Amino acid sequence: MERASGARHWRGSxxxxxxxxxLSLRWSFRRKRYQMALGNVRDTDLNQRMAQRMAQRIEDDITTGNFDPTLRKYRPNSDKGDGIATWRLMDKFQAWKARSIDDRTLEKYRVLGRRLQDYWGDRGAANITPQDARDFRDRVLRKHMRxxxxxxxxxxxxxxxxxWARRNGYELGDRNPWDDMRLRVPPSQGCRPFTLDEMQRILQGFENGSPKVRHYADFVxxxxxxxxxTGEMRALRWRHITDESCSQIWIGETLDQSGNVKSTKNQKDSFVDLPEWLSQLLRDRRGEVFDKDDLIFQSPEGNAIEAGNFNNRIWRPLLKELGIKYRRPYNIRHTSISHNAEAGLSEADAAQLYRTSIPMIRRNYRGSITDRPVLKDWLNINETQD
Structure with missing residues (x-):
């Protein structure tokens, strides 16, 4: 019996x-049919995801004109021992991580696997030395990363x-070539949170905007x-409201761009008490009759809000219209944490309520509004001149 998944009906699918x-792969390209066995790879959920990524790799090569008709580029190496290629090792690591990370992070893994393959081909991971790793960093990563x-x-x-590979029985030698590779990071000003005035103008802009803009006012x-x-906001459903009066909400899920519901970025959750104005806003949205599994905030078409469309079609144009320097919507999180820190929310409470860690709060948010140390004006120039 045969079952196929991930089929898309265009040339080169x-x-x-x-x-x-x-598991195996099959496709047609330029009037020729191809079939490639994936070796001793049983049909499991994990291997299905790995096979889908291999299929995507071949499709990408067909689209970009880099397809290898000999298939040598795509044939799997031995699963254990020093034969496994660097890119294939990354592919297996990606398949293992797939259930716990979001789509954007998975895409980073996929791109990294492709760069490993472009640079080293089928070179075995066990043969990568620390010098090889530094060369890859300096010649490839520096070229593509800002x-x-x-x-x-x-x-x-x-x-x-x-x-991970070592823990799972891959023979990669005694030394990890990627250890001790950190570059010195120069200080940067970072992205500034919105001021209270800017945030109030943004909210007014949503309230007074066109119908398509007003649709997102409650969301913002x-x-x-x-x-x-962003993914946590997109995932909010009525069942996450803990009581009839909408006085508390649970945040513990995220919705990726493929529509998959996963745990939050670091598997932390929180219960957040809501002020009366927000409870009333949610009660008004919910109404008397509702489905507890419905998303609280949806697109005008009734679907999950698509982050890219919201940014490009709603958020960015509105900020331009208001004369506010563009910062991506995710900066709303930075802004909320920063203003709460300024208002006296402790680091421990902030870490709990925002589902992060105290070191992250200290590194990214503490003192980012006005709560910063100030130099004493020991010169007293004005007083001296008087």
Whole structure:
């Protein structure tokens, strides 16, 4: 019996098929049919995701003109031992992580796997030395990434991949080539939170805007109070309201761009008490008859809010109209945390309510509004001149 998944009916579409419990790929390109076994790969959920990524890799190569008709580029190496290629190791690590990370992060893994393949081809992961790793960082990552911080995050990810592989029986030698790779990160001003005046103007802009802008007014008001991550806001459903009066909400899920519901970024949740104005706003939206599984905030078409469309078609044009310097919608979270910190919310309480950690609060939000140390004016120039 055969089952196919991920089929998209255009030229060059690659299908994952299962025969006798083992996975393979098949597709047609330029009037030629291809079929490729994936080796001793059984049909499991994990391997299905890995096979889908291989199918996507082939489709991408077809689209960009980089398809290898000999298929050598795509044939899997031995699962264990030193034969596994660097890109395939990353592919397996990505499949393992898929259930716990969001779509954007998965896309970073996929792009990184492609860069490993472009740079090293099928070179075995066990043969990568620390010098090889530094060369990859300096020749590839520096070319494609804008900041030292992003490069450090990527090499940390690669180090985690190698650690995971060792724990799972891959023979990669005694030393992780990605350790001790961190670059010195120069200080940066960072992205400033919105001031109270800017936030009030933004909320008024949503209230007084066109119908398509006004549609999102409640969404942005709620976001400004909760300071949730984008995916957390998109995932809010009526069942997350804990009582009839809408006085408290639970935040513990995120909705990715593919419509998959997952736990929050770091698997933390929180119950947040709501002020009366927000409780009333939610009661008015809910009405007397509602489905507890419905999303609280939806697009005008009744679907989940698509973050990119909201940013490009609603948020960015409104900020331009208001004369406010553009900062992405996610900055609402930064703004909420920063203003609460200024108002006296402790680091521990902020970490709990915003589902993050105290070190993150200290690094990214503490003193970002006005609560900063001030130099004493010891010169007293005006007094001296008088």
């Amino acid at each position: 690659v299908k994952v098929q299962s025969r006798n419990g083992y 900041s030292e911080r992003t490069i450090n995050e990527t090499t940390t990810l690669l180090s985690a991949c190698w650690q 008001k709620t976001w400004a109070f909760l300071g949730a991550r």
